[in-house]
Amino acid sequence: MFFNTNPEQTKRFLEDTSNLRTGHTPGVYFPENREDIRQLLEEAAGTSRRLVIAGNGTGTTGGRIPFGDYVVSMEKLNRIGKIQQTSERHATITVEAGALLEDIQRATEAEGWLYPPDPTEKLCFIGSTIANNSSGARTYKYGPTRNHVSRISVALASGEILDIPRGRHIADQDGLFHIPLESGQTIDLRIPAYNMPPVRKHNAGYYSAPGMDLIDLFIGSEGTLGIILDADLELMPQPEKIIALLVYFPALDNLFSFLAEAMEKKGRIHPRALEMFEHNALGFLRNVYPDIPNAAGALFIEQETTAENEDTVLEAWLELMETHHTLTDDSWVALDKGEQADMKEFRHALPVQVNEWLSRQQESKVSTDMAVPLDAFRELVNFYRNRCEEQGFHYIIFGHAGDGHVHLNILPKNHDEFLAAKQLYIELVDKVIDLHGTLSAEHGIGKLKSPYLERMFGKEGIMEMVRIKKTLDPTLMLNVGNLIAEEYLTTS
Ligand SMILES: Cc1cc2nc3c(=O)[nH]c(=O)nc-3n(C[C@H](O)[C@H](O)[C@H](O)COP(=O)(O)OP(=O)(O)OC[C@H]3O[C@@H](n4cnc5c(N)ncnc54)[C@H](O)[C@@H]3O)c2cc1C
Incomplete structure (x- = not known):
């Protein structure tokens, strides 16, 4: 497996589209198959290395940016299998995590099949879209990525690989998963004890629902619970x-x-x-x-x-x-x-x-990815507009109106405006939470938004996520700082 420490050649891994600019890494690994990944994880466990998983860098929340961590690039695990037709109206395709969404869509469309998730950005890896439960315009009809993934395999921090077909691991009446490992041991894991908001799209924190499927815990967990290696995607006729x-x-x-x-x-x-x-x-x-x-x-x-x-x-x-x-x-x-x-x-x-x-520009944008229940959508749009107008901000609003989910981008002209916009962001988060909405509908929390998640779930909710993270990744190796701000992990 290639390991590159040349700063010139690896600097592309220090960024995504979040404008976080202070990332740094000792080097980037380029695994080519699941055995490489298993070996990498076992070595990392032995040397207390932290790893950040890198997709294609189109994420908006700094999720793949390392802050001293080693980077694991998924780009060489990019195989796309043959379409398997199971009935007149159903087929599946097996893909590796580093396959480009655009290539998968091209391959399926060429044979008359539709993979419904369609984030506006197509140059992302399928594994990232699963790790982030990405959505797109068609989510209005078809729901987010999780609705279209019927199996994943995941490498845990221990190096053990879990195969998780939908339907195999369901939380029991006490909310417990009993997860058998390759080693013969079993992990008992209780689902998070919080309710998710009543919105059509939600991608902030670990999924939780009575009787849920284990696959849904990993989908949307932003690489904090394991490395997604490959997946079966559900297809329907175009x-x-x-x-x-x-x-x-x-x-x-x-x-x-x-x-x-x-x-x-x-x-x-x-x-x-x-x-x-x-x-x-x-x-x-x-x-x-x-x-x-x-x-x-x-x-x-x-x-x-x-x-x-x-x-x-x-x-x-x-x-x-x-x-x-x-x-x-x-x-x-x-x-x-x-x-x-x-x-x-x-x-x-x-x-x-x-x-x-x-x-x-010198300054980053301040942007929202929040959604509210549909009956509160108009109130949200008015609130965004009024507060931005009052402060004289240059701003735009666009997005997925059918899902009660628009992006507000505030575009600061100088640093004072940037600071004022960051302050306003907190007010907007609180407004959305008052309206029973979610901090993120599709882009995830990453590193950029993790400080705000407590406003939505309270400290208890965050500690539920910490409990799950520490059960599956006890040495805190994978994507530390994503989704759960690091201080919650290190002080508990
Ligand atoms: C112009 C533009 C439009 C966009 N439109 C949309 C949209 O419509 N809908 C939407 O949902 N998003 C959208 N996005 C956001 C982004 O494209 C998605 O979040 C996408 O899933 C990121 O994919 P990536 O391969 O670039 O991931 P990266 O940015 O490289 O990584 C994203 C996160 O996924 C983790 N990750 C990557 N691979 C794995 C893996 N195999 N296992 C576990 N974790 C992994 C990383 O550690 C990181 O936390 C848009 C972005 C841009 C720039």
């Missing part, structure tokens, strides 16, 4: 056709009333994606798309159709647009794959533009 629309609104009132009706899924209206761009986000995009009208906001919509019902579905959307007085002449309907790819490019352009803008 829809025959898709309609995509980009609808502009003269006022946010129209946007919210349209959204509410679209979500009732009445008649022929059954969206699979409902994504929002608020006025300032459209302004940002106008740098690349000068024809964007002066609108209060826009919704990106997708619905799966067939050749038979495409016309009537489109008619239903046009009627809805008329009822809610949208800027119909400026709106954009994409019926073929080429136009739809252009529209997706439009959607992706926003975070890319923001990241490019930030890379030229």
Whole structure:
């Protein structure tokens, strides 16, 4: 296994898209198979080394950034297996953790299959998307990554490898897992004793639910409980056709009333994606798309159709647009794959533009990834807007309106504004928690947001996570500082 200590060649592992800039590492390992990983973990246990698992560095929370830890790059474990069809409407594919999501989507689509999770960023590793339970626009219809993973194998800090097919390890009536290891020992592990918030998307802290499956504890655990090695993904047939629309609104009132009706899924209206761009986000995009009208906001919509019902579905959307007085002449309907790819490019352009803008600034953005129950969504958007306007911040709001989840990005012009935005962030977190929402809906907590998790779960909740972490990783080797701030691990 290659081990690289050359700072010039390994500096790319000191960053992701969080703008944390103080990472450092003694070196980077490049395992090529599960035996390499087992050996690496056993050696690390013997020498008290800490390891950080690196995906492709598109994470937004500093999760893969080492602070003195050795890095384990997953990039050489990138094999994609053959699609196994099990029925007319179901297939699976086995992939290694370092396979690129984009390559998996290309391989499955070429054979007529759909892997539903679709984070806007496609240049991420599948293992990271499982470790982060990533989501995307289609999550509105299909749910997050966890709904589409039927098996994982995980290397624990001890070097033992667990194969976890969904359905094999279910928490018993007392909330206990009894996990048999290769060595013949058994780990008894109680599920976390806290409730998860009543939101459609939630990715902050370890999953917990009565009678839960062990696979769901590892999915979304941000590499703190083990290294995901490979996984079986569930596939469904590609829809025959898709309609995509980009609808502009003269006022946010129209946007919210349209959204509410679209979500009732009445008649022929059954969206699979409902994504929002608020006025300032459209302004940002106008740098690349000068024809964007002066609108209060826009919704990106997708619905799966067939050749038979495409016309009537489109008619239903046009009627809805008329009822809610949208800027119909400026709106954009994409019926073929080429136009739809252009529209997706439009959607992706926003975070890319923001990241490019930030890379030229001295200050980092302050951004939220929080979600609230749907009945509190409008209140949240208004709160974000009002508080940012009051403080004179440059900000944008965009994201997954159908899931009660938008990203607010505050773009500070100087350090004083950055500090003020960080202060406001705490107020926003408390507001979201008051509304029974979650600190992270999809990007995870990483290192950037771990100091705030106690506001959501209380110290007791964090200590539940510490208990689980220490049962599976007693020497504190893997991704320390991710999700659980380090002081909770070292002071308990
Ligand atoms: C422009 C842009 C748009 C984005 N859009 C979305 C979006 O729509 N939805 C969304 O959910 N996210 C989105 N993201 C965030 C990001 O793409 C995801 O979090 C993604 O899962 C990160 O993948 P990566 O391979 O780049 O991981 P990295 O950044 O390298 O790592 C992310 C975390 O995963 C851990 N990890 C990596 N591999 C493993 C493994 N095999 N086992 C255990 N832990 C592991 C790392 O230690 C780290 O904590 C976006 C990011 C950008 C830059």
